[in-house]
Amino acid sequence: MNTNTGKVTLLSAGPGDLDLLTLKAAKALAAADVLLLDDLVNPEIVTLAPQARVIRVGKRGGCRSTPQAFIERLMRRYALKGLHVVRVKGGEALLFGRAGEELAVLRGAGIPVEIINGISSGFAAAAGLGISLTHRRHCHGVSFVTAHTEDHGEPDWAALAATRTTLAVYMGMRRIDSIAAALLASLPADTPAAVVQWAGGSNERRLMSRLDRLAADATNAGFGSPAVILVGSAVGESVERVWAIDDERRDEPATMQTDMPNAREAIAQAA
Structure with missing residues (x-):
C-alpha cells in the first residue's frame, strides 16, 4: 500500500436533523480534508467541517444525478493523495446507499475505509x-x-x-x-x-x-x-x-x- 494513502470515511448523516449525528460523525467531519456531500444531507453539515473542501455529489431518483462512477473516482483520487475523504450520505450509509459498490472500489485500490452508522x-x-x-x-x-x-x-x-x-x-x-x-x-x-x-x-x-x-x-x-x-x-x-x-x-x-x-x-x- 502507498504509505501516502489517506482514507475514506463513509459517514451516515441521518435524516436531516444535525442533532441526530453521532459524536463519532462530528469528529470525522472536523477532521475531513474533502467532503463529498449527498443531495439529501442537511446543507448546514458543512459548518462541522471547517477545513474541508466541499464537493456536492447529489443523487436523487428521477432527477439529474452525479454518476456513481464519478463519485468513486473522486474518493479514490483524493485518498491516494493522502487526504481524509468523508463521503456524507443521508440516512444510514449501509441501507440503500450504494456503500457496497464504493467499499469494493476503495478496497480494490488499497484505501482504508471507515464506516460510521447513522439513523435511517x-x-x-x-x-x-x-x-x-x-x-x-x-x-x-x-x-x-x-x-x-x-x-x-x-x-x-x-x-x-x-x-x-x-x-x-x-x-x-x-x-x-x-x-x-x-x-x-x-x-x-x-x-x-x-x-x-x-x-x-x-x-x-x-x-x-x-x-x-x-x-x-x-x-x-x-x-x-x-x-x-x-x-x-x-x-x-x-x-x-x-x-x-x-x-x-x-x-x-x-x-x-x-x-x-x-x-x-x-x-x-x-x-
Whole structure:
C-alpha cells in the first residue's frame, strides 16, 4: 500500500436533523480534508467541517444525478493523495446507499475505509409517527425494501406481504399506486399505512391512511419524494391516528406538520 494513502470515511448523516449525528460523525467531519456531500444531507453539515473542501455529489431518483462512477473516482483520487475523504450520505450509509459498490472500489485500490452508522429515514419516520416498527402485538419484524430493483423492476410484493412484517418502503413515491395495488392482492384493504416525507427534518410531513386509500390520500395531500411508505398493522398504533379520532375526523387522512405537538404531548392531550 502507498504509505501516502489517506482514507475514506463513509459517514451516515441521518435524516436531516444535525442533532441526530453521532459524536463519532462530528469528529470525522472536523477532521475531513474533502467532503463529498449527498443531495439529501442537511446543507448546514458543512459548518462541522471547517477545513474541508466541499464537493456536492447529489443523487436523487428521477432527477439529474452525479454518476456513481464519478463519485468513486473522486474518493479514490483524493485518498491516494493522502487526504481524509468523508463521503456524507443521508440516512444510514449501509441501507440503500450504494456503500457496497464504493467499499469494493476503495478496497480494490488499497484505501482504508471507515464506516460510521447513522439513523435511517425509516426509523425517523417511525419516530415521527410515534410507533414501534416491531410492536410484538402486531408483527415479528420489519422489512426495509426499495421500490426499485437493479433492473428497474419491482420487488416481489406478494412475498413481502406474506412475511407479515412491517414494510418500510424507500424510494417508492413515484410508484405508490402500483405498490399499493400489488400489496392489496395479499393484504386487507384496511391495513394501516402511512407516508412520511422529509422524515426527521424540520419540514417533516406525515400522513396516516389505510392501504386501499393510501395512494389517493398521498396524491391529494401533495406528498412526494423523499418519503418513506410504512405498511402494516403496527402502523395503526400511531399517535397520528389517535389525534384524528379525537378530532372526529375518522373519514379523513390524518396529516400533521412538525409544528404540531410531539408524540408525548399528543398522547397527553388525547388522554
